[in-house]
Amino acid sequence: MSKLYSGAEIVFKCMEDQNVDHIFGYPGGAVLPIYDELQNFKSIKHVLVRHEQGAGHAAEGYARSSGKPGVILVTSGPGATNVVTALTDAYMDSIPLVCISGQVPTHLIGTDAFQECDTTGITRPCTKHNWLVKDINDLASTIHKAFEVATTGRPGPVLVDIPKDIQFQKTKYNRPKKEKKLNGKSHNHFNQNSIDELIELMSKSSKPIFYTGGGVINSGPKASELLRELVYATGFPITSTLQGLGSFPGDDNQFLGMLGMHGTYEANNAMHDCDLMINIGARFDDRITGKIDEFSPKSKKVHIDIDPSSINKNVKVDLAIVGDVKTVLSSTLKSLKQKKSKFLKSNKQKTSKWWEKIQKWRSVRSLDYIGSEETIKPQYAIERLYELTKDKDSYITTEVGQHQMWAAQHYKFNKPNRWMTSGGLGTMGYGLPAAVGVQVAHPKKLVIDIAGEASVLMTIQEMSTAVQYNLPIKIFILNNQYMGMVRQWQELLHDKNYSESYTAALPDFVKLAEAYNCVGIRAKTPEELDDKIIEMLNTDRPVIFDCMVDKVENCFPMIPSGKPHNQMILGPKDQENKKITGKGKSLV
Amino acid sequence: MPNSKSAYSFSNKKEKFDTHIIVVWVDNEAGVLARVVGLFSGRGYNIESLAVAQVDEKLKISRITIVTTGTPQVVNQIKLQLRKLVPVHKVADFKREDKAVIFKEMALFKIVGSNNKLEGALKACKKYNPILLDKTKKSNVIQITALRREIDKMSKDLKKFGLVSVSRTGAVAMTRGADIFK
Numbered sequence: 203m204s205k206l207y208s209g210a211e212i213v214f215k216c217m218e219d220q221n222v223d224h225i226f227g228y229p230g231g232a233v234l235p236i237y238d239e240l241q242n243f244k245s246i247k248h249v250l251v252r253h254e255q256g257a258g259h260a261a262e263g264y265a266r267s268s269g270k271p272g273v274i275l276v277t278s279g280p281g282a283t284n285v286v287t288a289l290t291d292a293y294m295d296s297i298p299l300v301c302i303s304g305q306v307p308t309h310l311i312g313t314d315a316f317q318e319c320d321t322t323g324i325t326r327p328c329t330k331h332n333w334l335v336k337d338i339n340d341l342a343s344t345i346h347k348a349f350e351v352a353t354t355g356r357p358g359p360v361l362v363d364i365p366k367d368i369q370f371q372k373t374k375y376n377r378p379k380k381e382k383k384l385n386g387k388s389h390n391h392f393n394q395n396s397i398d399e400l401i402e403l404m405s406k407s408s409k410p411i412f413y414t415g416g417g418v419i420n421s422g423p424k425a426s427e428l429l430r431e432l433v434y435a436t437g438f439p440i441t442s443t444l445q446g447l448g449s450f451p452g453d454d455n456q457f458l459g460m461l462g463m464h465g466t467y468e469a470n471n472a473m474h475d476c477d478l479m480i481n482i483g484a485r486f487d488d489r490i491t492g493k494i495d496e497f498s499p500k501s502k503k504v505h506i507d508i509d510p511s512s513i514n515k516n517v518k519v520d521l522a523i524v525g526d527v528k529t530v531l532s533s534t535l536k537s538l539k540q541k542k543s544k545f546l547k548s549n550k551q552k553t554s555k556w557w558e559k560i561q562k563w564r565s566v567r568s569l570d571y572i573g574s575e576e577t578i579k580p581q582y583a584i585e586r587l588y589e590l591t592k593d594k595d596s597y598i599t600t601e602v603g604q605h606q607m608w609a610a611q612h613y614k615f616n617k618p619n620r621w622m623t624s625g626g627l628g629t630m631g632y633g634l635p636a637a638v639g640v641q642v643a644h645p646k647k648l649v650i651d652i653a654g655e656a657s658v659l660m661t662i663q664e665m666s667t668a669v670q671y672n673l674p675i676k677i678f679i680l681n682n683q684y685m686g687m688v689r690q691w692q693e694l695l696h697d698k699n700y701s702e703s704y705t706a707a708l709p710d711f712v713k714l715a716e717a718y719n720c721v722g723i724r725a726k727t728p729e730e731l732d733d734k735i736i737e738m739l740n741t742d743r744p745v746i747f748d749c750m751v752d753k754v755e756n757c758f759p760m761i762p763s764g765k766p767h768n769q770m771i772l773g774p775k776d777q778e779n780k781k782i783t784g785k786g787k788s789l790v
Numbered sequence: 791m792p793n794s795k796s797a798y799s800f801s802n803k804k805e806k807f808d809t810h811i812i813v814v815w816v817d818n819e820a821g822v823l824a825r826v827v828g829l830f831s832g833r834g835y836n837i838e839s840l841a842v843a844q845v846d847e848k849l850k851i852s853r854i855t856i857v858t859t860g861t862p863q864v865v866n867q868i869k870l871q872l873r874k875l876v877p878v879h880k881v882a883d884f885k886r887e888d889k890a891v892i893f894k895e896m897a898l899f900k901i902v903g904s905n906n907k908l909e910g911a912l913k914a915c916k917k918y919n920p921i922l923l924d925k926t927k928k929s930n931v932i933q934i935t936a937l938r939r940e941i942d943k944m945s946k947d948l949k950k951f952g953l954v955s956v957s958r959t960g961a962v963a964m965t966r967g968a969d970i971f972k
Binding site for chain 1: 866
């Protein structure tokens, strides 16, 4: 007779078989049997966070930077509700997470027992799928299924809720079946005709653009390689969404920078004026499209996406290719080489006028800002951080707000999986715990959270986690004492009514660092900035870097309220001429 | 459109709403109806009526029939979003006007009144396959099967015969001829 295992043991047996090496969690009454077994499974390391939301974001950082699913272990009731923000965040940004939550014993479910909540009910809209395991014999197959659902198709979070009595009960353990049937939920449903059609469109176009997103990153490093090959083979310009940064080298001449609300002038204008838009793994999000009725009016649109429900959701497209980016790109490249081996040459002349136009837009230099000798401009701080770290293969996380947009604009990424930011949900407090997760996955690498002082306070408790596990993360705070993006919108859209966007009584971040037993560094002037950054980089411990920046700097360029791509407002120089009427201005 | 202070854009396009019947085959497991219904409410889709029951005892498959309204784009989204749910096996969709599909709703009417009125009520229902399920001296319970708008009409018309209570189901659907939903 085969050995019987308890439910708690089975949880770890499953994780072993799924090659899990780290879990992020927080113990509590309803998961104690699982925590009992932790010591018996040496290959699985547990990272104790300080709040379950932190566990969720750490698992996200881990997943994004490693390509493996992030695993979370939390208790019932508040443990589960605290992780909801992170699950929703992962759902919006398509990050594979497996969350194991404890639940009150089955006979108490529905009685309002201590620390009971309807976890599967609460998390149903923010997971790809969730399960309440009421029979020990279903446990192993459910957990394996959970890993499968999280990591296949469009990735996302899943949750398995395990009542305490199930954790104690015993049964046989079955290893996962090897077959990959996927319940029809995986989608590589394109055929050669669509690829041929795509190549036909590409060869006809004189104003093409690639618009790439997080789907390229999610498809794995090979997808980024293929993307580069395709972009070089076609000579087309390329722009990227916030989530797609790093899939194509940020300093390459064919790269127009990020597009969207705070994207570059050249990227947005090229999107507006192009005659062929090839969307690879992006989803026509409202921060990208601006006013949807006037979005890229003259273009044929191609959409490559693994999720059929992304097609025609926000923007109607002319050619949809449903499939994994890597597979689609490799088919496209193969056909391109076979049919149009001299594509680049023949295309060069066709798109030369287009490139001239792009150069003209580029010459506007939309990311420029007015420098200062006295105060540190936030853009300058990011530029210096980039210059001083660009040779280090660093991993960058961010919080949400102005600092996030400046980081996206001024920090250039050359590799996928190096940029972890909360895009869809826009979760302040994401970056610090995400940095913890990234550092766990990459112990030897430089991990920096580019933060705002308001965001970072939302999950600052995770510094304690970083210290406990000797994770030398660098928290680089652009401290302007305002919720900067809120302040900016109030200035531009709400008649300068700065309602509640100033934080009085901020902590002294240097002392706070000391209280957490890590290192605090403060920079107040542009002159001392480089030295201080170098000091931070030379510190092999967690650092909180308090970078005191200009308090009222705004993030430009910007597509204002409900305007199309070609009506951006540029920086302060541009505004002197026309004030901000919200109407924007077409400059070409 | 009011001059928006929001950074979200508004669309001025007005599109026509169609009524569609969506049929979904799902695993009959705990919470599956909540998943389907939650998808509709969470994404702002309409549900005009809903009918659900297990149709295959062995495979534990339930069939859900949903009547919904939306623009073609929204109806397309409904189908695609439903197909992403893990317990969903198959989704079929057709327009209400579709001649190749039968759909029916059932209603129970309770009439309280004189013999005259009871007979009048039964007579009024004649077109809709009335079945007398219960009869006392003072009351009738009549079952009819008909289309939604016909039942709407009957619920009004029967008032004068002493209608005191109405109970009705959502629509169920089936293809005509030898074909089945794909």
